[in-house]
């Protein structure tokens with residue numbers, strides 16, 4: 001599996017190599033390299049962290065320590081559909097937390113997690129700038145507003 | 161050396177500049193409590209157990225990382241200090257699985273000691289404790305995260321001293337955990353099983369895989385002929401398990417205790433060390449004379465071997481094909497010895513008492529089973545043997561000395577010094593010198609390869625041949641040395657590597673010495689002294705002069721590196737992946 005992951009993502013690894021070469025001699029290269037790696041791959045699987053560790057000549061535990069310390073990094077791939085629940089003030093006041101709880105219940109995952117089948121990732125986001133529609137969620141590029149928890153099962157069903 | 165004067169609890173002390181307040185306090189006979197501090201290894205000021213009040217400072221200071229300054233006034237038992245220490249300790253305890261009675265470190269635990277010393281009888285922060293899975297997939301190392309106090313001593317040793325770094329801190333805050341990456345078991349990452357992390361751990365969060373039950377079972381299995389062998393390093397440390405001073409040689413008592421436990425024969429791995437010298441010395445000369453792969457690198461240390469297999473596959477052909485001494489002994493026991501005694505090899509059960517946790521992994525390697533059965537059935541560490549002797553109620557300290565059983569228990573000074581860094585090299589040179597020049601070596605003590613320098617070098621002139629030799633101990637030092645060889649910066653004929661810093665006498669299976677004792681005892685030096693003393697006092701100090709080794713060649717192998725010797729005493733290595 002691992003070999004094929006590296007083969008399947010040859011170009012991405014080449015891009016990562018460039019990022020590493022650029023940062024290698026700078027002080028504190030790990031953070032920027034991880035950020036760009038996350039951009040390139042969308043998440044930081046063991047193959048990517050191992051690659052970074054080898055190239056920067058540091059233990060993989062250092063890479064993993066940083067990757068798990070900051071919530072901006074993800075160790076698992078994101079789902080096909082990324083559901084963002086706006087927790088900005090307006091949405092929050094209008095019951096966004098209840099919507100989020102309902103999503104978590106319907107999908108059977110915690111915030112930040114991805115469903116077993118890799119279809120949905122549930123995330124809490126900052127203000128999406130659609131306060132007039134509060135509470136708002138986004139599923140990839142689709143926006144849903146003025147939501148009640150009861151609306152959720154139907155919306156999710158559309159993507160299944 | 162420049163001295164600094166200060167007072168600690170009103171006592172005037174004078175200590176060398178650069179000392180910490182913690183060290184200065186010890187000079188004033190004040191023992192400040194510590195937990196994360198491990199001299200030379202983990203000096204990070206993380207646990208805040210060692211707090212003191214310094215006149216003029218606004219906050220309490222961690223004395224383990226606080227350098228002394230002239231005129232400093234330190235107070236170690238003010239109400240603020242006592243309360244802060246207590247709160248810290250209670251917080252640690254509130255998240256600790258406090259099952260001391262059934263803990264491997266009961267009565268040998270720095271946390272337990274501290275709770276006792278500070279008189280903590282009541283914990284104010286009774287928190288919720290999550291039950292985490294015990295990681296026991298590795299054949300050598302067991303990790304119990306429920307007992308981990310996040311002191312990071314293991315991380316420092318694994319990362320900095322061993323240059324490996326397979327355990328680290330993950331997540332943050334309440335979720336912080338010290339473990340391998342991606343929830344892998346320590347048995348699934350390129351851990352070399354050296355056990356140095358166990359030696360560093362103040363509590364029972366890291367321990368060896370306990371195999372004593374397998375040995376008890378074998379001892380009471382009437383079908384089995386149960387044979388035990390002991391590595392040279394065990395005799396200079398086992399006594400510590402029974403309160404004897406560090407560096408006491410308890411060879412005779414150890415042999416007596418093993419007989420009492422019921423082993424049918426008690427043999428000495430030192431014999432096999434002599435055998436190793438015959439095989440490896442001959443291998444070296446063959447490679448030198450026939451254009452073989454050089455440098456030849458020793459293969460006695462299974463921690464080093466696994467490190468090389470993961471990290472330097474291009475050097476696998478440089479490794480001596482010799483099995484490690486206890487594996488040689490196992491193979492000899494299930495072939496030569498079994499034949500001679502008329503016992504079926506399947507009925508010979510071989511137990512190795514080793515200072516080493518990596519030998520547990522080694523014994524399970526499928527290629528190490530010459531007779532069709534594993535060369536060695538069970539490896540016990542020095543600590544596990546101590547446990548068996550205690551359980552059996554043997555009054556170890558007062559046992560009368562006994563001798564090893566003959567032939568495979570006969571050894572030389574060369575075999576004994578295998579226990580310390582530089583010992584294999586020195587033993588090999590004692591024999592190789594004579595093989596090459598045909599004359600006895602003038603001074604058989606090769607002091608250039610003794611001692612604790614990370615890498616030691618020497619050139620030995622033998623007739624018109626110069627042997628360039630190097631010795632490294634601890635895998636971080638080995639890495640530095642191998643890199644130099646790889647880049648062509650250095651050239652050698654013969655390299656000794658031991659995976660543990662200091663060699664086997666400070667191996668990962670040895671009795672655990674707490675941080676406080678290590679502050680003013682050089683554990684390696686004390687044990688090494690005992691090893692070198694035994695060497696000096698033995699009538700025979702060179703492997704090729706061991707009459708029993710000669711006998712085994714005459715009766716069985718013919719000569720070193722013969723076809724039979726190759727089949728039984730040699731092995732091969734495999735490239736291993738790291739993470740992907």
Ligand code: SF4
Pocket residue numbers: 256257258259260261263264265266267269270271272307363364365
């Ligand atoms: S680690 Fe120490 S304090 Fe914790 S249970 Fe074991 S003996 Fe007790």
Ligand code: SF4
Pocket residue numbers: 301317318322324325326327346350351352353354355356357358
């Ligand atoms: S056994 Fe050695 S390599 Fe493995 S985790 Fe412990 S210190 Fe690191």
Ligand code: SF4
Pocket residue numbers: 307308309310311312313314315338357360361362363365366
């Ligand atoms: S496993 Fe032991 S040495 Fe490592 S952090 Fe935990 S308590 Fe400290």
Ligand code: FES
Pocket residue numbers: 193194195196197204205206207208209210211222223224225
């Ligand atoms: S902070 Fe000094 S011993 Fe931990």
